[in-house]
Amino acid sequence: MSQTEYVSPEKCPLCNQANFCGNLSNDDSKPCWCMDDNISFPGELLQLVPSEAQGKACICKACAQKFQQVKAL
Numbered sequence: 001m002s003q004t005e006y007v008s009p010e011k012c013p014l015c016n017q018a019n020f021c022g023n024l025s026n027d028d029s030k031p032c033w034c035m036d037d038n039i040s041f042p043g044e045l046l047q048l049v050p051s052e053a054q055g056k057a058c059i060c061k062a063c064a065q066k067f068q069q070v071k072a073l
Helices: 061-072
Strands: none
Touching: none
């Protein structure tokens, strides 16, 4: 992906699936799934995001949980 290509904020930059970011919705009544205390986004995981997508798209719950499981082994 080049710097000029569009990065969809609704797709996970790691797996390209929907990230279901609650912060993108207009529903302020409930927080995004990423606010769950059982989910973490360590620096190692964030470094996997391509530079052109950093700060533009959220990692999905499945990728965050998969990373946590692999690191726990």
